Amino acid sequence: MAEWLRLILFALLLIAGLIIQLTAVLGVNRFHYVLNRVHAAGMGDTLGLMLLCLAAIVYAGADWIVLKIVLIVAFFWLTSPVCSHLLGRLVQETDEKFSSEAKLWKS
Amino acid sequence: MKKKADPFRALKSWIENGDDALDLEIQEEMDDEATPALTEEAGRKREKKKRDPVRARRRLEGGYAVAAVLVCLALIGALVYAALQLPAFGGADTLVDSEVSAFYVENTLKETGAVNIVTGIILDYRGFDTLGESHVLFIAVCTVLLLLSIRGDKNADRIAREEAFDRHFEPRDDEVLQGAARILTPLVLVFGLYIIANGHLSPGGGFSGGAILGAGLILYQNAFGYRKTERFFTYRTFKWVSLASLLFYSLAKGYHFFTGANHLENGISPGTAGNILSGGLLLPLNFVVGCVVACTMYALYTMFRKGDF
Incomplete structure (x- = not known):
């Protein structure tokens, strides 16, 4: 029974992760403005990757490899948002059509 | 205008300053052309000289392209010739496939101490x-x-x-x-x-x-x-x-x-x-x-x- 539950959990996480990744790929290819694309790509790198890695953790069970998978997620969560942030700042500073495409909130 | 039709000069100026400088030079010469205070003969002479840096650069670039193509063809020929001499890939009787790999797999750890x-x-x-x-x-x-x-x-x-x-x-x-x-x-x-x-x-x-x-x-x-x-x-x-x-x-x-x-x-x-x-x-x-x-x-x-x- 427990094995079946684990399998179902694994499958659900895997499918959820794949759906997120699919959304990210579609978004990167279908959106037209840079920031929308960055948003889509960032989602795949964080949420999608986390779900897939959780699926891998459930599949692996109690094993040292879990630590490595957690490290992968930590690394991506540290780097991918920074990357998106830098891309966004670059767009905001260099794109001439920025004001017609997006609105900058003054803090 | 003391400029001479020296290809090396044109090349040097091109290397040091890029295309802008050369264009600038040409522009300067064209500006000179507009000054009318010259006899016709001198003007014709100048006209001959005037084109020279441009033509020299074109000639240089053309020669460079031809030389590049020739060198590439020679290299391709040499490499293809060498490749034709190689033993067939994956053949059972070629030394590389039959003996060398097996030798490495068997002896690397013993001889070098490398697990990898x-x-x-x-x-x-x-x-x-x-x-x-x-x-x-x-x-x-x-x-x-x-x-x-x-x-x-x-x-x-x-x-x-x-x-x-x-x-x-x-x-x-x-x-x-x-x-x-x-x-x-x-x-x-x-x-x-x-x-x-x-x-x-x-x-x-x-x-x-x-x-x-x-x-x-x-x-x-x-x-x-x-x-x-x-x-x-x-x-x-x-x-x-x-x-x-x-x-x-x-x-x-x-x-x-x-x-x-x-x-x-x-x-x-x-x-x-x-x-x-x-x-x-x-x-x-x-x-x-x-x-x-x-x-x-x-x-x-x-x-x-x-x-x-």
Whole structure:
């Protein structure tokens, strides 16, 4: 029974992760403005990757490899948002059509 | 107009100042043309001279293109000829497929002390090839330095322009990037060192570890800028580390290359397989290759970004 539950959990996480990744790929290819694309790509790198890695953790069970998978997620969560942030700042500073495409909130 | 139809002069001006300068020169000459205070004969003479720098440059470029095509064709011919002489790929009776691989699989651990057979092959049996690869990297970075470096440039304008243009559009001193780099850089550098140090035990080695080290340096430089990076990595560091690494490699292995040994014995015992300090020369060689690769990566980045360290 427990094995079946684990399998179902694994499958659900895997499918959820794949759906997120699919959304990210579609978004990167279908959106037209840079920031929308960055948003889509960032989602795949964080949420999608986390779900897939959780699926891998459930599949692996109690094993040292879990630590490595957690490290992968930590690394991506540290780097991918920074990357998106830098891309966004670059767009905001260099794109001439920025004001017609997006609105900058003054803090 | 004292300008002469000297192709070298045109080339020199083109190399030093780019297309703009040449266009400027032509423009100047065209401006001169407009001054009417000249006899017709002198004018005709001048007209003949006037075109010359342009024509010389065209001739030079044409000659260069023809020479390039010829050299490429000769190289292609030589390579194809050599490739035709090679034994058939995957044939049962070719030595490479039947005996050499089996020999490596059987003897690498015993002879070199490397658990990772690939490292044993590339740094021991085929150490000469790896020495060449390190030098290829070094030559590549030398060429880029020649072309892009603004160090010691006599043209003060160019230096000022590069300094001003450096990351003109890019976010400078980004706090988010700095925060991430503060956490990531040490981890990345340690990971690179780990991969280099375990090159003879696990997948990895000098090239991959060096690339990670270089990436760590680039990340730090990106986040904190030139001033902070200069505290530990300058042009002098690059120069001496590259030189020392390549010299060490050449000296440590050079003797064997010339004596033509199969297994390049070094007199150091391979040690206990599986320990970090084993495999004789493999560990120091991995380190020097890693140093060369890291320096090359970082130098290429700085050259393309600004042209100076």
